[in-house]
Amino acid sequence: MAESRLIQGRYRLLDVIGRGGMGEVWRAVDESLGRRVAVKCLKPVGAQHDTPFAPVLQERFRREARVAASLQHRGVTVVHDFGEYEGVLYLVMELLEGRNLSQLLEENRQRPLPVHEVVDIAEQVADALAYTHERGIVHRDLKPANIMRLTDGEVKICDFGIARLGEGMGITSRLTGTGIAMGTPHYMSPEQIGGGQVDHRSDLYSLGCVLYEIATGVPPFDHEDAWSVLVGHRDTPPQPLRTHREEIPDHFQRIVLDLLAKTPEGRPADAKDLRRRMSAGPDRAGRPETYPTPSPALGPASDGPTGSGPRLPSWTRGMTSGHRATGSLARPAPADPSAGLTGEWTTRVDSRSGVVPSMRTGPERPTPSPEALAVLASRHSAGLSLGRLGRWEEAGEVHRAVAAEREHALGPDHPDTLASRYEVGFTLSRTGRAADALREFGRVVQGRERTLGGDHADTLAARQERAYVLGQLGRHFEAHEVYESVLASRERTLGADHPDTLRCRHNLAFSLSRLGRLEDSYTTAQEVASARARVLGADHPDTLVTRYEVAYALRQLGRWPQALETYREVAAARARALGADHPDTLAARYEVGIGLGRLGRTAEALELYQGLVADRTRLSGPDDPETLRARHGRGVNLGRLGRWEEAHTEAREVSALRERVLGADHPDTLVSRREVAVALGWLGRWVDALTVYEGVAQTRERVLGIDHPEALASRNDEAHCLEQLGRHTEAVELYRRVAALRDRRGT
Template sequence: MTDTTLVQGRYRLLDLIGRGGMGEVWRARDESLDRQVAVKCLKPVNTRQDQSVTGVLRERFRREARVAAGLQHRGVTVVHDFGESDGALFLVMELLEGRNLSQLLEDNRHHPLPVADVVEVAGQVASALAYTHRRGIVHRDLKPANIMRLTDGTVKICDFGIARLGRDVTFTSRLTGTGIAMGTPHYMSPEQISGGQVDRRSDLYSFGCVLYEIATGVPPFDLDDAWAVLMGHRHTVPLPPRSHREDLPAYLERLILDLLAKQPEARPQDARELGRRIDEGRTPAAPAPSGAPGRVPPAAPAPTTPPPPARPEPTVAREPRPPSWTRGMTTGHKTTGTGPRLTPPDASAGLTGEWIARPAAGRAEEPVRAERPTPSPELIATLAERHNAGLSLGRLGRWTEAGAVHRAVAAEREHALGPDHPDTLASRHEVGFTLSRTGRPADALREFAHVAHARERVLGADHPDTLAARQEMAYVLGRLGRHHEAHQAYASVLAARERLAGPDHPDTLRCRHNLAFTLSRLGLLEDAYRTASEVAAARTRVLGANHPDTLVTRFEVAWALGQLGRWPEALQTYEEVAEARSQALGPDHPDTLAARHEVGISLGRLGRSTLALPLYRDLVDDRARVHGPDHPETLRARHGLGVNLGRLGRWEEALAESRDVCALRARVLGPDHPDTLVSRREVAVGLGWLGRWADALTEYRSVAEARERVLGADHPDALASRNDEAHCLEQLGRGPEAVRLYRRVAALRQQRALGGA
């Protein structure tokens, strides 16, 4: 949207006043009521690449916007209107004049706010939360940037309900380095991190983190890595606030620490209790004078990267500190709302015009400057912003557009910084990622190989960025069917990750998960099952049972069980994953629907098609509603429906379903696509069961010829189709032809076996 836009013929956009991960905020004029308002324009949702979440997002937007519009409290931002314009969802809100708490901390050079201001913010926010919580509404993303102090002193909470929309958009993209795709690490409750039940007490924990920061100048877990922050929330008692600031009243310190209790039941149970305790603590002696600043350390020249201040170990801490591998990386600024960093790292943090290369073996370590002029800060900032725009497009599934952005940025960074600069390589890494996601694994492999070799030369073989590129190489090797090479690559990366980061680091567990997947594709099913089970247990212990990463691995455990023929156990695991995903991600999330599909497959394998049939009917309806009637996943669910109709002996219905799905797949995917050929074979099966063997022969032969043409005459799928054809010839009384075909298939199989040996 631009400053000439008239939204829905009523709201004239005047000037851009904010931009974030979800979209833009504009100062606007309501031309019907002649008043100034704020218009928040969320990212467009009508792109073809994002159809899988469009319907769900629109519906949730309307629901959440209605909820937000129904809130009427002095401490909550008023929502006037909402709708959709040119593919972008928008909200019309009251225009607030003031600064959010994040900006106030920035203005104060991250020194704590005056005690009187901290207490006033606490009291007003407690009142607003008491109001919203009584209505059953939980914010889920309280942070300094979402709490505004107006020029008249009023404190308002922003983005009620809308924060969840951002989570819904980004959850369908690849997960971040920690697997967390919601909330902001410095302000997340332990139960939110673990994927547990979130209620009003989670908001109170997040607000405790906010109070800690505005009262001390630092968040409760001021660590350098997103994973360390998350583990701090779950396992570490924070330093008492008065260890940072001696003039903080004791009652306020006690209240903040109570809000930061690990277990929800140990916190104040509602915001009314919080407000009551704040009121009880307000005494003439408690707050500092209104204009008195908090304790400020002596001014000193700030180095470019200041070392963290030395702090005493807390005497009250009885829980373990985060492990050593959680230190030494970056998450970005605490109060800007940035989430956990991506892998590879987000280039907006730490872009520089010069860098230090790894010295060659045996040489003394000396700073090596790039052999080119240092580019201007403006150019670096522009390239970082464009790089992040490419990442945002990827999160929305718009991989083709993201690839174009990353290729352009990579070329400009190479020109400005050099081909081996870490930021250039970060852009080329993202180019490889977009190639992988747009069906070009061979091109992606070349790109990742270049990045891996360059990073090894510049950063070292064991640098996390080098290992990230090598792991992506392994992934695309698997996509290319080169599973032996993928296995070797994963095993090599895993050994390095375990040695450097430890067995429970998220990157180590991710690599072991991928290794389990590759083992299953190599037919090493027992090894795959054992490895996946170990990873699932570790992720349950570290992340929680309902964390998305844990559920992904449990899904892999179920798949291995099915391949081993242990279908009752596979069914139980799939059902548990489907239920957990429904609660954590929502019933319409693609991962939830995928688990439900596997439940249907397991029921069919166990001969329980009577139960599988209604499951598939519901799944077809849900897939069609979420993705559309012609989406490949909708057609896959319809294929399962047809198969189970056949298993119940309802062959006329099964044949009709198979023919319809086959025609749709031919149009959407192409006549020779593997899924289309699977459906055509199902048509032949139905014809055979109905005794129409001549028609079945035509279909079987068509499938066999297509598979030979695409896969080769000795491919297992092509040989299986020729076997189907021979069986059909037998049914038609054409025994000699069937025998000749069986012999041909046997010879090709023997030839393939000898070639493989």
């Protein structure tokens, strides 16, 4: 669509003025009316993209158009037109001249805005929210980037992309298929995080977060880790604003803290009530005043100002603060521009030698323009967003392009070039290209060791990802050695309880299990789970991931009752913390079914898989691999109950679907084909079963090799089938051949 530069013969696109997760915003001219407008275009989603997200994004875009077009208020962006052109959805809006609050803070180097401006913004946003709430519309993603301050001082709310029309103002906020609650972590209400009832008072909470930030320079809960931010909203009372900035009026502080009440009932009744309270304040800051410039707000690694309350745990030292006023948890922009995307990074001192290295080689590079670097940073963030959506192929394309441009502009060893290279490696590992990922991470490790040092957190992160890829390649001993080395560095530099140290120890437990050291794996995983519960909380996703690994180790050790109990506890905790429909919750439920079946509790296992099939089908569709995995489990348990006709039908259908979705040679397809043969045998159809067993064995030998354990198991199945058919001589010969191959393999 951008190539024609003209939409519907009317809107001429001039230049891109913004990019986001849903598309691009163009400065344009409405040639029919001769006025300047903004045109927001939803980028087309190609066939290679993650198709489940296409209808979601399109529906969100249409909803924004419908909702925004229904609003006519000076505090809400005006929508002129909406349509579809050459398969691309577009939205025509008034062109706003000004800055959003996120940009205002960034231009002010994250220092707070003058108090009188904060109050003025609060009053105007309250007026606009009163209007939208009266019409039953809850914004649900109010944040600094969605509030514009125009050049004439007027304030407007933008982007109603996830707004919903309320029914009596009662709206249930559910987690999405990716497990992320709709909204932006730094500005989400506790009820939005918990998937509870969301009404207009959720917007008031988000407004409280915005006002807190523009008044103090920091969000109320300012951590780099998304989960820590969400837990802060849910469980932690915010510090009074005056601990950051003493000149904030008491009345205004009370209003903001009331907006940040943990329950909707503790907040102002509605936006009109909020507006009245602001107007009635005895110490209302209604005129410009001169205040001393506050010192930069302290991040979570600081002890905090004297008397500001309990200090953060020791392991937070060295952690950076969360990214402010952008709706992103990406790395924050440095306060000093010279410390960011320029050549000044080359003056970093080597912590080991005290030498100031010279990073440049060859001819002197011209310093890139700030505008060019900002574009690259934006594209890097877009790549991260694609990754969060699971669209790894597209993310990889973006990161490769940005890495090449950063290398040309900044040099191969610049931290931002290496950051892009790191993301390239990450996308390669997530798209099955482990060997390519290993090479990419190797380059990043070498570059970061040269520029940052071997013990720098970024260097260790790259080494840890390299170890993960080694595990993907089956090189578990090498992976284990890397994990041990990284763990020693992390314990030395960060301490035993730092989340990054615990993440490395978790990976070490994983590698131990793959090396067959099951008792060591179980002991290590237990220790990490206990430490994570103490540091992060019992229901933190990282804690639950490690408890999942504990259950796996128990399973491998044959301790099925304990494994089942642990899987059940993890499933229940994930349902509470992430939601019943989160993929991790569903994965734990699947393992519960495995445990029930192994312990002979077949009827319970069948009931569990029946529910899991229904949930997977509802969330991901009937052809999704995880839906088919649940159906396979259902078929296995139908057979265990002696319902072999049903089991045979289920196995045939799953096998056919897996062949179409995953391919004829995929391991899951072959497992289902074997299950077809098992059912045929129990039905007395041994000739048909033999044909299927032979086909599975031949495919496994071709794909895995003749002496692979699964290929040998398939030949054993074939021999057993020959016995049932009375072909004993052939069966004995096949058993002997399998035994000889096993002896040769040493298994």
